[in-house]
Amino acid sequence: MAILEVKNLNKSFGRNHVLRGIDFDLEKGEVLSIIGSSGSGKTTLLRCLNSLEFADEGQIIVNGETIFDAAINKRPSEAELRQKRLHFGLVFQNFNLFPQYSVLENVTLAPKLLGKGSKEEIEQYALELIDSVGLKDKVSNYPCELSGGQQQRVAIARALAMKPNILCFDEPTSALDPELTGEVLKVIRSLADKNMTMIIVTHEMTFAHDVSDQIIFMDGGVIAEHGTPDILDHPKSERLQAFLTSF
Amino acid sequence: MDTFFQQFPIVFHALNVGFLQTLKLFAVTLLGAIPLGLIISFGSMSKFKPLSMVVRFIVWIVRGTPLMLQLLIIFYFPGLVFGQQLWGGGEGGRFFASAIAFIINYACYFSEIYRGGIQGVPHGQQEAGQVLGLSKSQIFFKITLLQMIKRIVPPMANEIITLVKDTSLARIIALQEVIWAGQAFLKGSEGISGAIWPLFFTGVYYLAFSGILTLLFGWVEKKLSYFKA
Numbered sequence: 350m351a352i353l354e355v356k357n358l359n360k361s362f363g364r365n366h367v368l369r370g371i372d373f374d375l376e377k378g379e380v381l382s383i384i385g386s387s388g389s390g391k392t393t394l395l396r397c398l399n400s401l402e403f404a405d406e407g408q409i410i411v412n413g414e415t416i417f418d419a420a421i422n423k424r425p426s427e428a429e430l431r432q433k434r435l436h437f438g439l440v441f442q443n444f445n446l447f448p449q450y451s452v453l454e455n456v457t458l459a460p461k462l463l464g465k466g467s468k469e470e471i472e473q474y475a476l477e478l479i480d481s482v483g484l485k486d487k488v489s490n491y492p493c494e495l496s497g498g499q500q501q502r503v504a505i506a507r508a509l510a511m512k513p514n515i516l517c518f519d520e521p522t523s524a525l526d527p528e529l530t531g532e533v534l535k536v537i538r539s540l541a542d543k544n545m546t547m548i549i550v551t552h553e554m555t556f557a558h559d560v561s562d563q564i565i566f567m568d569g570g571v572i573a574e575h576g577t578p579d580i581l582d583h584p585k586s587e588r589l590q591a592f593l594t595s596f
Numbered sequence: 597m598d599t600f601f602q603q604f605p606i607v608f609h610a611l612n613v614g615f616l617q618t619l620k621l622f623a624v625t626l627l628g629a630i631p632l633g634l635i636i637s638f639g640s641m642s643k644f645k646p647l648s649m650v651v652r653f654i655v656w657i658v659r660g661t662p663l664m665l666q667l668l669i670i671f672y673f674p675g676l677v678f679g680q681q682l683w684g685g686g687e688g689g690r691f692f693a694s695a696i697a698f699i700i701n702y703a704c705y706f707s708e709i710y711r712g713g714i715q716g717v718p719h720g721q722q723e724a725g726q727v728l729g730l731s732k733s734q735i736f737f738k739i740t741l742l743q744m745i746k747r748i749v750p751p752m753a754n755e756i757i758t759l760v761k762d763t764s765l766a767r768i769i770a771l772q773e774v775i776w777a778g779q780a781f782l783k784g785s786e787g788i789s790g791a792i793w794p795l796f797f798t799g800v801y802y803l804a805f806s807g808i809l810t811l812l813f814g815w816v817e818k819k820l821s822y823f824k825a
Contacts, residue, residue, distance in 0.1 A: 434729050462730060
């Protein structure tokens with residue numbers, strides 16, 4: 350059974366129809382990369398999955414459980430939302446670390462507030478995560494003392510601390526200097542090696558090709574092409590061909 | 597009494613009494629205006645249009661007219677219209693009326709500072725809290741609040757130091773604050789008359805007090821300088 354099923358997702362902002370019937374399945378441990386030009390709906394799709402936006406139509410099913418169905422309830426209650434969000438983690442383009450907290454506190458804040466274990470367990474796990482993103486010596490630093498790449502690695506550790514089923518990345522390297530993208534991609538790659546289920550919105554074509562099991566190419570709010578990374582080598586549609594030549 | 601040294605102890609005591617009243621007005625204004633300002637700022641940010649329009653209209657009136665005029669209106673208006681003193685007579689009544697005028701006036705200024713502080717915290721901070729499963733109040737108290745406070749410390753320091761000196765406006769309804777106390781020796785009080793130096797000397801009180809506040813706010817800013825928001 351697929352860990353994630355997305356069915357006929359539609360979303361408009363006013364007269365702007367951003368998502369026009371998105372369908373896909375994701376198996377546990379798979380990595381899905383979503384590519385496409387800006388304004389094609391990639392970020393909106395991720396935001397719908399994370400309940401930051403609500404689709405006008407369609408369903409989102411995680412592990413067989415329908416967590417969103419526009420036909421039943423377009424605007425779930427605050428308490429329901431908090432439960433649903435925990436299926437997903439989201440890493441933002443511009444990190445959004447909490448500036449007043451140290452690296453360790455950023456990672457432990459949510460698990461502690463939501464009572465996900467004892468203080469010792471939470472801190473132990475947080476330290477393991479921080480170590481796994483290569484920032485062991487930065488645990489007590491504040492975000493303003495870190496480079497963009499380091500901040501993004503903390504953001505990944507912070508998302509992992511809530512043990513999400515599916516980790517989403519919204520252009521995780523787009524706000525970084527080119528020489529810093531490598532360290533972040535390396536961390537994402539190591540997560541893929543550990544069979545973390547991930548959805549990555551990215552413009553890093555080579556990376557998407559190497560790390561993904563599935564690629565979705567979005568264009569004008571629809572999935573214009575969907576398949577294995579092979580579609581990047583042999584695009585069928587003209588639009589994907591044109592998109593790829595722009596790199 | 598002629599010499600400065602003979603006058604000084606008498607004047608010093610009278611000014612201290614006056615400055616105590618100044619401090620009282622200062623403290624009561626802050627105690628009232630800091631929370632009231634927060635309520636007004638939520639009102640002016642309300643998505644319910646009629647409420648935010650009414651609140652913004654009131655803020656416009658209060659910020660658009662002199663505090664001295666507001667003091668006079670609040671003190672005299674009830675008596676003129678209803679034919680009776682709403683505030684009670686004497687120094688107590690004058691203090692009460694002054695406190696009301698100051699609290700309303702400063703709450704309106706504070707509300708705009710709060711609004712800027714709240715709206716200045718990037719929306720991404722709230723979303724980061726949301727995707728981690730935190731509740732609205734957890735997000736406000738654990739994430740947004742300290743960032744907002746850091747942002748509003750410099751403009752609040754500015755307003756609060758202005759308040760120290762604005763308290764002297766209560767002189768217009770004869771509140772016996774430090775300026776009133778200094779001026780008394782011009783007309784004649786406690787055997788001293790025609791002395792202008794006590795009035796000038798009140799400046800020392802304002803300077804000393806705003807100096808202490810400057811140090812205090814500098815310390816707060818430094819305490820919050822470990823992060824950038």
